[in-house]
Amino acid sequence: xxxxxxxxxxxxxxxxxxxxxxxxxxxxxxxxxxxxxxxxxxxxxxxxxxxxxxxxxxxxxxxxxxxxxxxxxxxxxxxxxxxxxxxxxxxxxxxxxxxxxxxxxxxxxxxxxxxxxxxxxxxxxxxxxxxxxxxxxxxxxxxxxxxxxxxxxxxxxxxxxxxxxxxxxxxxxxxxxxxxxxxxxxxxxxxxxxxxxxxxxxxxxxxxxxxxxxxxxxxxxxxxxxxxxxxxxxxxxxxxxxxxxxxxxxxxxxxxxxxxxxxxxxxxxxxxxxxxxxxxxxxxxxxxxxxxxxxxxxxxxxxxxxxxxxxxxxxxxxxxxxxxxxxxxxxxxxxxxxxxxxxxxxx
Ligand code: NAD
Ligand code: IPM
Ligand code: MN
Numbered sequence: 148x149x150x151x152x153x154x155x156x157x158x159x160x161x162x163x164x165x166x167x168x169x170x171x172x173x174x175x176x177x178x179x180x181x182x183x184x185x186x187x188x189x190x191x192x193x194x195x196x197x198x199x200x201x202x203x204x205x206x207x208x209x210x211x212x213x214x215x216x217x218x219x220x221x222x223x224x225x226x227x228x229x230x231x232x233x234x235x236x237x238x239x240x241x242x243x244x245x246x247x248x249x250x251x252x253x254x255x256x257x258x259x260x261x262x263x264x265x266x267x268x269x270x271x272x273x274x275x276x277x278x279x280x281x282x283x284x285x286x287x288x289x290x291x292x293x294x295x296x297x298x299x300x301x302x303x304x305x306x307x308x309x310x311x312x313x314x315x316x317x318x319x320x321x322x323x324x325x326x327x328x329x330x331x332x333x334x335x336x337x338x339x340x341x342x343x344x345x346x347x348x349x350x351x352x353x354x355x356x357x358x359x360x361x362x363x364x365x366x367x368x369x370x371x372x373x374x375x376x377x378x379x380x381x382x383x384x385x386x387x388x389x390x391x392x393x394x395x396x397x398x399x400x401x402x403x404x405x406x407x408x409x410x411x412x413x414x415x416x417x418x419x420x421x422x423x424x425x426x427x428x429x430x431x432x433x434x435x436x437x438x439x440x441x442x443x444x445x446x447x448x449x450x451x452x453x454x455x456x457x458x459x460x461x462x463x464x465x466x467x468x469x470x471x472x473x474x475x476x477x478x479x480x481x482x483x484x485x486x487x488x489x490x491x492x493x494x
Pocket of ligand 3 (some may be wrong): 213389393421
């Protein structure tokens, strides 16, 4: 059970430390943690946000626990040297195409959300976000035209096999849940989305028990706030999934609560909170580590089949919240370490 730990930048360091404490407290036989540098930290140390030694560590492990990358002092660098390339590179290099971002309201904790409790209480959804394609990985550029105007471009595209494999992930996830799959696209404007929709309809024939629906992304953003309880599984592209999952986090209560798994075809996966390095609160011990702790639970479940241990972590987090432990993101006073302690005490 070799697990790579890539804490990264800003609060990535702080929240990952708490998730590691939780993993260690479980006393799992054979658990070995291997640390590596990613992001701005890695750039300063090795001259690259995803150095070859980090990639080697990743390849030698069964799973990766990831914190966050991003450092505004690196924003002037050429794009391939920026911290964010570490997470994009890991996703691409390791074939992590399926990003699962569950958003569920904790029972009895409907007051965490900024939505009305009677709207929020029904939230139990899973965003399945495609992670290896879309506008993220298309040809891009910046140039000055002959008449002196600056121009930037990013090519959005999906090939049918890329859509098909994430469609299968979405339908299989729906089969294990309430059997409703909503495919989110922008087929009224984008050819990429028209192909996406066509392929979803084709793949649906293999899953007759799943009810497939389609929604434009602008409407989906509105429906997530109006009536999030209508969604079971949402399957969508890389960019739309990125945006909608931050929004879904606020429907639950805070971005500091949402975990994610990025999976390949095998049991291998990368597990990270959906939030970033939060430079505004970094280094102050204020970040909520619960999203990362819950990501560690997903790691145990998906990559190592440790359902009991995963459930132990999740219920410890739910108990801590139930006992009133709240980080600043939830309007409370508890710091990163204090929240980690509270979860450990309830394991
Ligand atoms: P962010 O998610 O880092 O922060 C957004 C807001 O949420 C901030 O106000 C922050 O303080 C708050 N927040 C985030 N996580 C929190 C937590 N655990 N506890 C309490 N508050 C929390 O997004 P941003 O500010 O847009 O981006 C900052 C940097 O992070 C950028 O460089 C960005 O590229 C990077 N980023 C990285 C990842 C990743 O590593 N996967 C994800 C998102 C953003
Ligand atoms: C996320 C982040 C990343 C993304 C960035 C940091 C590249 O926002 O993991 O949600 O856009 O995928
Ligand atoms: Mn994001």
